[in-house]
Amino acid sequence: MTETAVRIGPNAVHLCIDMQRLFAEKTEWHTPTLADIVPNIARIIEAKPGRTIFARFTVPETPDAAEGNWRSYYQHWSGIVQASSSDPGLVDVIEPLTALARQAETLDKPTYSMFGVSGLADRLAARNVDTLVITGVETDVCVLATVFDAIDRGYRIIVVKDAVTSGSLESHKATIDVLLPRMPQQIALASTATLLANWTD
Numbered sequence: 001m002t003e004t005a006v007r008i009g010p011n012a013v014h015l016c017i018d019m020q021r022l023f024a025e026k027t028e029w030h031t032p033t034l035a036d037i038v039p040n041i042a043r044i045i046e047a048k049p050g051r052t053i054f055a056r057f058t059v060p061e062t063p064d065a066a067e068g069n070w071r072s073y074y075q076h077w078s079g080i081v082q083a084s085s086s087d088p089g090l091v092d093v094i095e096p097l098t099a100l101a102r103q104a105e106t107l108d109k110p111t112y113s114m115f116g117v118s119g120l121a122d123r124l125a126a127r128n129v130d131t132l133v134i135t136g137v138e139t140d141v142c143v144l145a146t147v148f149d150a151i152d153r154g155y156r157i158i159v160v161k162d163a164v165t166s167g168s169l170e171s172h173k174a175t176i177d178v179l180l181p182r183m184p185q186q187i188a189l190a191s192t193a194t195l196l197a198n199w200t201d
Contacts, residue, residue: 006158006190010201013129014044014052015114016104017136017143019097022057022090023167028079031137033165038096040163040192041135045100047196053123054106055114056091057142059084070110112145121153131156133195135163140171147180147187157187160195 019041023031045052059081060066063074074081084090091108093101107117114120124132132155136143143164147157159180166172180187190198 006188006194006198008131008133008158008195008199008201011128012051012131012133012158012199012201013124013127014048014133014135015055015146016041016045016052016097017055017114017134017146018057018138019054019094019136020056020090021092021094022059022080022084023137024094025090027083027090028077029167031165031167033169034094034137037135037137037163037165038094040160042097042100043192044133044135044160044163044195045097045104048199049103052100052104053114053120054093054097054101054104055117055136055142055146056093056106056108057112058091058108058110060110061085066110112142113149114142114146115149115153124155129155131158133158133160133199135160137164138166138168138172139164140166140168140175144175144179151183151186158195159187159189160192161189162191 023029024034060074063071063081066074109117132150134143134147134157150157161176180189
């Protein structure tokens with residue numbers, strides 16, 4: 001699907017992934033370009049009120065509180081666990097989007113994919129959603145995991161390429177330029193301007 005093929009109707013929902021202090025501030029997971037995508041995300045939310053679901057990536061209190069191999073993951077990222085324990089507000093949505101998040105639904109997820117949240121699929125089904133508009137961080141981690149989970153569930157995906165980013169710009173670019181274009185029947189890549197011009201309801 002090219003940008004010109006993007007057409008969005010009334011059964012679309014915007015998933016805004018992990019726009020949190022945890023990634024915006026000087027933590028071990030700092031994403032320097034996160035601030036660059038905030039204006040475009042805000043434009044989408046403001047243009048389509050009531051159509052956004054926020055996700056927040058949660059951190060366990062200790063590595064041992066995590067499940068399975070997530071324990072070794074958080075043993076490696078013990079600094080993140082300590083920082084989150086000292087400042088629980090690190091999981092909060094960043095300040096430029098806080099007011100918008102208060103007017104939307106926010107789901108906490110312990111996994112990369114938003115579909116790790118119990119009941120998300122049921123929420124979307126109740127709204128007859130068939131299209132998911134994806135923004136947030138990180139392109140090559142939580143965004144990508146959500147995209148693949150959504151594809152497996154049959155959703156049409158639109159990744160807003162100027163409203164996603166990563167701590168690794170090399171990996172971000174490879175995802176946007178190489179990986180996602182391999183699935184044009186299932187994934188569209190669009191700029192914020194193109195998205196809003198073609199979201200017709």
